[in-house]
Amino acid sequence: MGTRRIRSLLAVAATGVLAVTAAVLAPVASAAAAGCQVNYTISSQWQGGFGANVAITNLGDPINGWSLRWTFASGLAVAQAWNSTVTQSGTAVTAVNVSYNGVLGTGGSTSFGFNGSFTGTNPVPTAFTLNGVACTGGVVPSGSPSTSPSSSSTPVPSSSPALKTVRVFWLKPTDVAFDQRYPDGIAAVMREAQRYYRQELGKTFTLNSTVVEVVTGEHDRNWYITTNCSGSDHYWCVVGNMHQELMRRFGIANPDSRWLVVGEISAEETNQSGGGASPGWVVLSGHDADGAAGINGPMNRWYGGMVHELGHAFGLPDSTSTDGTPMSGSFYDYPNTHFSQAQKNAILSGPYGGLLS
Template sequence: MRTRQIRSLLAVTATGVLAVTAAVLAPGAHAAAAGCQVAYTISSQWQGGFGANVTVTNLGDPINGWTLRWTFGTGQAVTQAWNATVTQSGTAVTAVNVSYNAALATGAGTSFGFNGSFSGANPVPTAFTLNGVTCTGGVVPSSPGPSTSPSPSTSTGTPPAKTVRVFWLKPTDVAFDQRYPDGITAVMREAQRYYRQELGKTFTLNSTVVETVTGEHDRNWYITTNCSGSDHYWCVVGNMHQELMRRFGIANPDSRWLVVGEISAEETNQSGGGASPGWVVLSGHDADGAAGINGPMNRWYGGMVHELGHAFGLPDSTSTDGTPMSASFYDYPNTHFSQSQKNAIMSGPYGSFLS
């Protein structure tokens, strides 16, 4: 892993974001497994008007033809739409697929947008249904039974403030694999232990340590989009960073959480990751390593300790000095913060997160 600090993590201009990750009740024993995820983003807003983007992801069985419904607050109205046929009756809004985005395989998503008008407030809708099924949180099989398969998308709602929030972003063409959330959880818990060992205090993880997110695009999109020429080093993690901020309403940096994102996508020898205050972003080989698929585990533990150091405000060391902020992190756990590094973490922008 090249452990360069992130050059820049671009801010999001959206004025409102709602991410709904879903598990729904199947309507009957013979119905298809159902589940959905909706991300509603206010992309721009002006006096009396706004633009919005909506992404819907099918987490259940494949469907061919979809209808998304939600209810607006009083005074909001759709005036123009694209990539879907959108109609409105009173406050009730219905969006129906067009011919080229009707089919949604399991884990596949599609997006549409619209312009609207509003008077007074412009609140984000709070509930959606896909083909009559409420989007609320996982996938339920078609036949009732004592257990369900792991959901490819999980969310704990809004986590407590002053915690470390961790995401695994799974592109649409990557199968869910429990080794990834489990492995990333293990890396984060070991880093938590190490920080307590070194500082006498440590950070708090959320009750569900890793939020698994089905991405809006396939692996190739994350690798090749928004690149600067042939330099794809930052494309993957930059695209993940932007998507997480937009879908979950996270700032850069965010005073509520320190955020870690890992994505299962990268171009060999061209993709990496790094960190800046408040954020850690890592690409496919780090996610693979955490899952036990690639390389010795101490390499991934040491790498996370190093990147978290940047997220807490530390720079790279100028020499291999035995601290985890240098190449000495490859010797993890035989590496230690210097006293000056400890002082800088505790007095830095996220020092109050440690207890």
């Protein structure tokens, strides 16, 4: 944080950037197509153990980095894997690419294998997702953008998120490899903020069942850093471009009474890119995404930062840097920071207080 602009300045600046970027005409581009097919075969089986091979075919646009998920029946467990890093939590299994097989072009395939154990029966899993997209053998657009800039139709996301919730996105530029630490880490930060708000207010917000929606961006990192900038100051370019793209691709307004929205993007210019919030929105760049993934500093700093920015999204202004509340520099002391009674009242009576229950 020492190389980054002071957080207490962000709310004022963010209000301006979100309003301005909403008016910028971003290039009209087709949404990235997504689709996949998975063939899971049991290659061998013995008493209490088995070997399996999993073949993945990417039917959509090229991807750089993949994460395949499925659910095992009770009693099945992965023991050893090759050509992939496979982890298991309960019956949920996640396989992530290794360094040499993460890039899959349209129609491209890769495979990996593992040995496992079972008790009772050994059924083949029936449902898989690749980078969050169900592998049905077909292709669907990622989001559903309007057919033209003047169209009055509202884009519909591929899965309808519940209304009156906090909706969270991780936008991954085209040249950034998928890394499961990011959606998992961002989800963990949001759940901690959810706990903290209940502690402080007696009420808290609801997260969607898919806590973090992973979005493959339409551009590479450099585009987000350098496009739609004012002069040489790229501080707001990254989050402004993300904000504009998420609104356009997913039909989200600024603000939007249906959801409070959090967006994080894995792009940042050294010592320049940042983030902030205004009512209904939180926008954060690579610094915070890395922190949530456990890559950049102690977690209490990122927990406190999210609590701070959500405070702005719920309508709070910054406060004095030494007042002990998370709306000041005191958020660095998280969890030893607390909302004042006036701040609690303002959140509960504010435009997004209805999201708390």
